[in-house]
Structure formats: C-alpha cells, structure tokens
Amino acid sequence: MMEAGRLLDFYENYSPYMEIDLVKMEDGYMETNSEQICPHLFYCSKCHNDEVIFIKE
Numbered sequence: 109m110m111e112a113g114r115l116l117d118f119y120e121n122y123s124p125y126m127e128i129d130l131v132k133m134e135d136g137y138m139e140t141n142s143e144q145i146c147p148h149l150f151y152c153s154k155c156h157n158d159e160v161i162f163i164k165e
Contacts, residue, residue, distance in 0.1 A: 109150040115160055118149065 112118075145162040152158070 109152045109159065112149040112151050112158070115147040115149045 144165040146165050147160045148163050150159050150161050
C-alpha cells in the first residue's frame, strides 16, 4: 500500500490549510483528540482498496 497523506487533507478544499487540532475535532475519530496519533490514508493500486492507518505524531 502507498501512503496518500493525512486523511484530514481530503475533507475540504481548505482543510490542508486549517489548524490540525481544529480539524481533528471534526474527523470522527475520538482517539485522535486524546492521543498523539494522526489518521493517514493508504491506497493499493492493484486492488483499489484504501485503508486509514493511525500514525504516531
């Protein structure tokens, strides 16, 4: 799988430019608020599946 970047960057046109802590409050993952982790999107070009994997900040 290849990393496509932070999941937060795919939410809206301006989300890559917003404060990370503000976007984390809206990302739907409760554990990102209390732990030092960041959801990243990974994509497989062979099977066309994607998966969210949490990476330590």
